[in-house]
Amino acid sequence: MANSKNRVIMLADCQSFYASVEKAAHPEYEGKPLVVSGDPARRSGIILAACPLAKKYGVTTAERLGDALRKCPDLIVVRPRMAEYIRVSLQITEIFQSFTDLVEPYSIDEQHLDVTGSLALFGTPEEIARRLQHRVLYETGVYVRVGISDCKVLSKIACDIYAKKVPGGIYTLRREHLEETLWTKPVHEMFMVGSRMTRHLYKMGIHTIGDLAKTPLPRLTERWGVNGEVLWRIARGIDASPVTPHSQLQQQKGVGHQMTLPRDYADWKEIRVVLLELCEQVGRRCREKGLMGFVVSVGCQGADYDHPTGFSRQMKLSDPTNITDEIYRAACLLFQRHWNHLPIRRIAVALSDLSPDSLVQLTLFGDRDRKRELEKATDGIKRRFGETAILRASSLQDSGQAQERSLRIGGHYK
Amino acid sequence: MSKKLQGNGLFESSRMMLPEHREAYIRHQQHLAPRQPPLLDPQAEEEMARVMAEAMHSGSAVTITLFDDPEDIRLTGQVLRIDPGRRRICWDGGDGEGSRWIALDQIIGAVAEND
Numbered sequence: 001m002a003n004s005k006n007r008v009i010m011l012a013d014c015q016s017f018y019a020s021v022e023k024a025a026h027p028e029y030e031g032k033p034l035v036v037s038g039d040p041a042r043r044s045g046i047i048l049a050a051c052p053l054a055k056k057y058g059v060t061t062a063e064r065l066g067d068a069l070r071k072c073p074d075l076i077v078v079r080p081r082m083a084e085y086i087r088v089s090l091q092i093t094e095i096f097q098s099f100t101d102l103v104e105p106y107s108i109d110e111q112h113l114d115v116t117g118s119l120a121l122f123g124t125p126e127e128i129a130r131r132l133q134h135r136v137l138y139e140t141g142v143y144v145r146v147g148i149s150d151c152k153v154l155s156k157i158a159c160d161i162y163a164k165k166v167p168g169g170i171y172t173l174r175r176e177h178l179e180e181t182l183w184t185k186p187v188h189e190m191f192m193v194g195s196r197m198t199r200h201l202y203k204m205g206i207h208t209i210g211d212l213a214k215t216p217l218p219r220l221t222e223r224w225g226v227n228g229e230v231l232w233r234i235a236r237g238i239d240a241s242p243v244t245p246h247s248q249l250q251q252q253k254g255v256g257h258q259m260t261l262p263r264d265y266a267d268w269k270e271i272r273v274v275l276l277e278l279c280e281q282v283g284r285r286c287r288e289k290g291l292m293g294f295v296v297s298v299g300c301q302g303a304d305y306d307h308p309t310g311f312s313r314q315m316k317l318s319d320p321t322n323i324t325d326e327i328y329r330a331a332c333l334l335f336q337r338h339w340n341h342l343p344i345r346r347i348a349v350a351l352s353d354l355s356p357d358s359l360v361q362l363t364l365f366g367d368r369d370r371k372r373e374l375e376k377a378t379d380g381i382k383r384r385f386g387e388t389a390i391l392r393a394s395s396l397q398d399s400g401q402a403q404e405r406s407l408r409i410g411g412h413y414k
Numbered sequence: 415m416s417k418k419l420q421g422n423g424l425f426e427s428s429r430m431m432l433p434e435h436r437e438a439y440i441r442h443q444q445h446l447a448p449r450q451p452p453l454l455d456p457q458a459e460e461e462m463a464r465v466m467a468e469a470m471h472s473g474s475a476v477t478i479t480l481f482d483d484p485e486d487i488r489l490t491g492q493v494l495r496i497d498p499g500r501r502r503i504c505w506d507g508g509d510g511e512g513s514r515w516i517a518l519d520q521i522i523g524a525v526a527e528n529d
Contacts, residue, residue, distance in 0.1 A: 108435055152425060233419070241425055
């Protein structure tokens with residue numbers, strides 16, 4: 001058992017999360033290769049998740065559905081149900097919370113746990129990990145792999161590099177043995193090292209995680225600043241981050257929405273339609289939470305991610321607002337001032353510098369009360385009868401996305 | 415020092431969460447925290463006492479709101495007696511289960527039913 005000074009931190013990762021949820025919901029697919037894939041008719045026709053069986057055929061996440069079907073013609077293709085995955089993810093959070101109150105989601109399928117205070121109640125870290133695994137599998141049909149160590153970074157690494165590859169799916173990475181274990185591993189397997197960073201590190205003669213750990217810190221900070229130090233600390237397992245359920249998750253700094261367009265938009269008449277739709281969503285979220293914002297920001301990006309175009313700008317309003325029209329007016333101003341008329345593929349609107357809307361400064365100009373009443377009515381209609389029960393007429397144009405968007409979460413079907 | 419190097423910065427900055435997931439999580443967490451009973455204004459307390467006393471004397475129905483976790487309970491029935499010494503009322507919910515005592519401290523609202 002760990003001594004009192006050391007924390008016991010775990011990272012629990014769900015294997016092929018979306019695919020596992022679908023397999024649990026459809027027992028008839030047991031023993032068959034299954035993938036969850038976005039709508040093949042649209043740009044998003046890629047594999048979001050593949051079950052272990054499908055992976056055996058060589059199907060990988062993020063490849064095109066067509067390529068996957070070529071590798072495995074019997075593949076069962078399921079449409080995503082994002083709302084259900086969020087529900088199951090929270091169900092798993094709840095199971096973890098029955099072992100410790102210190103649970104922190106890192107993504108939809110990864111969560112950190114600090115079980116230091118639970119050892120006296122539930123046994124050794126490995127026993128706790130097995131019980132977590134058992135309960136999640138039994139209650140949701142999802143198999144979790146658990147990396148165990150004494151800080152968040154090492155638990156994440158223990159999971160990614162070891163627990164996912166060992167039978168049993170549980171691995172404890174001990175700080176005393178880092179040199180013989182972690183440091184012998186290639187640097188590209190490390191948390192926060194992507195393909196581009198790997199290339200740069202190779203050029204510096206850094207091939208293993210040990211090489212990185214033994215590199216003098218200034219060599220890394222000279223080149224990458226803070227990010228160099230982040231990598232060096234990860235390689236050495238230096239990490240004091242707490243596992244906290246009250247993370248920034250709960251305090252909202254801004255409300256933003258963005259969308260990827262189905263095709264390039266180059267005409268202001270088309271762009272302003274989606275701009276208004278985004279402003280409407282931002283305004284409505286703020287109104288629902290009882291917040292107003294002072295700063296409107298707008299951003300857009302071109303379709304060619306290798307030759308980035310576009311901008312991201314913000315402006316402060318004269319009064320904080322959550323009225324759609326006022327957000328939209330500022331967004332239009334920003335867009336017309338900074339857009340260079342190149343086609344765009346991605347567009348975003350955000351409202352920040354938030355304050356509660358219970359106190360409203362009276363303004364001399366504009367008919368704010370009428371607008372507020374109008375939006376209270378339209379919000380109520382949407383809440384009761386669905387997102388598309390009432391729409392701006394402009395959204396019915398070909399460039400409008402409101403109807404398509406209302407069916408989705410994170411760009412994938414609900 | 416940079417935010418990434420302190421506190422929970424590394425994980426806050428690299429966390430990947432859908433806004434819908436974030437919101438569902440916040441709702442989930444709020445549900446876990448025990449609710450705090452509201453602080454009642456003395457005038458509101460007086461008003462509640464008046465409503466209940468009137469209902470008791472006239473024998474008319476009244477709807478009371480009891481503070482509870484996870485949500486408040488609303489009951490409609492009759493006040494049979496008020497026991498100021500022990501700060502409680504004798505309540506008949508009209509459901510055939512007879513009367514019971516309810517602590518005044520649990521009551522956070524009372525409205526006369528005018529029918």
